[in-house]
Amino acid sequence: QKEVEQNSGPLSVPEGAIASLNCTYSDRGSQSFFWYRQYSGKSPELIMFIYSNGDKEDGRFTAQLNKASQYVSLLIRDSQPSDSATYLCAVNANTGNQFYFGTGTSLTVIP
Amino acid sequence: SQTIHQWPATLVQPVGSPLSLECTVEGTSNPNLYWYRQAAGRGLQLLFYSVGIGQISSEVPQNLSASRPQDRQFILSSKKLLLSDSGFYLCAYGQTPNSPLHFGNGTRLTVT
Numbered sequence: 001q002k003e004v005e006q007n008s009g010p011l012s013v014p015e016g017a018i019a020s021l022n023c024t025y026s027d028r029g030s031q032s033f034f035w036y037r038q039y040s041g042k043s044p045e046l047i048m049f050i051y052s053n054g055d056k057e058d059g060r061f062t063a064q065l066n067k068a069s070q071y072v073s074l075l076i077r078d079s080q081p082s083d084s085a086t087y088l089c090a091v092n093a094n095t096g097n098q099f100y101f102g103t104g105t106s107l108t109v110i111p
Numbered sequence: 112s113q114t115i116h117q118w119p120a121t122l123v124q125p126v127g128s129p130l131s132l133e134c135t136v137e138g139t140s141n142p143n144l145y146w147y148r149q150a151a152g153r154g155l156q157l158l159f160y161s162v163g164i165g166q167i168s169s170e171v172p173q174n175l176s177a178s179r180p181q182d183r184q185f186i187l188s189s190k191k192l193l194l195s196d197s198g199f200y201l202c203a204y205g206q207t208p209n210s211p212l213h214f215g216n217g218t219r220l221t222v223t
Contacts, residue, residue: 031209032209032210034211034212041219042216042217043201043214043215043216043217044155044201044214045214046211046212046213049211051209088154088155090212092208092209096208096209097143097160097162097168097208098157098160098168098170099145099157099203099205099212100157101147101154101155101157102154103153103154104154
């Protein structure tokens with residue numbers, strides 16, 4: 001049973017558009033939620049984290065969390081070609097120490 | 112500031128050979144430490160995590176082992192590598208149980 005599910009994509013959006021990335025998780029007791037960006041051949045880098053229901057904005061990025069639906073999303077506004085990467089959703093297990101990752105969504109921003 | 116070092120960057124090893132990958136963290140004390148593996152085109156699989164010296168939790172039974180001989184040192188080992196051990200190995204640390212993980216640059220292991 002997968003802990004974290006993501007649509008693998010690929011997702012293509014034109015430059016300047018909004019990219020919407022989605023993630024669901026199975027552990028209802030999960031407390032912390034993270035989005036990472038991974039360029040090909042590189043290690044993941046943290047984009048955002050969110051702990052509470054609702055929206056959290058940081059520049060062009062907005063994370064949305066709905067614990068009742070066990071759903072977390074990432075919106076990227078004004079998408080740029082440099083945003084082309086794989087986006088990984090991660091969930092911290094109820095125990096606090098284990099982090100589980102989705103398989104990632106590949107995003108391509110077309111100039 | 113905190114930094115995480117992981118080496119080597121790439122490694123090619125024959126089947127049946129031993130493995131030792133090392134990870135060290137600077138600028139923080141008593142971090143939670145993690146080893147992940149990412150197979151080609153796949154997600155991150157949690158292999159081991161540690162909340163303190165000598166404390167190792169294993170997520171996936173396999174021919175790999177981990178050790179934490181010092182507070183900020185985490186080692187991944189194998190006595191005999193299998194072809195299926197090929198992948199991108201990532202070490203990560205977290206400062207508290209719910210804080211974000213930060214990754215090292217990874218080791219790309221190819222078992223031939």
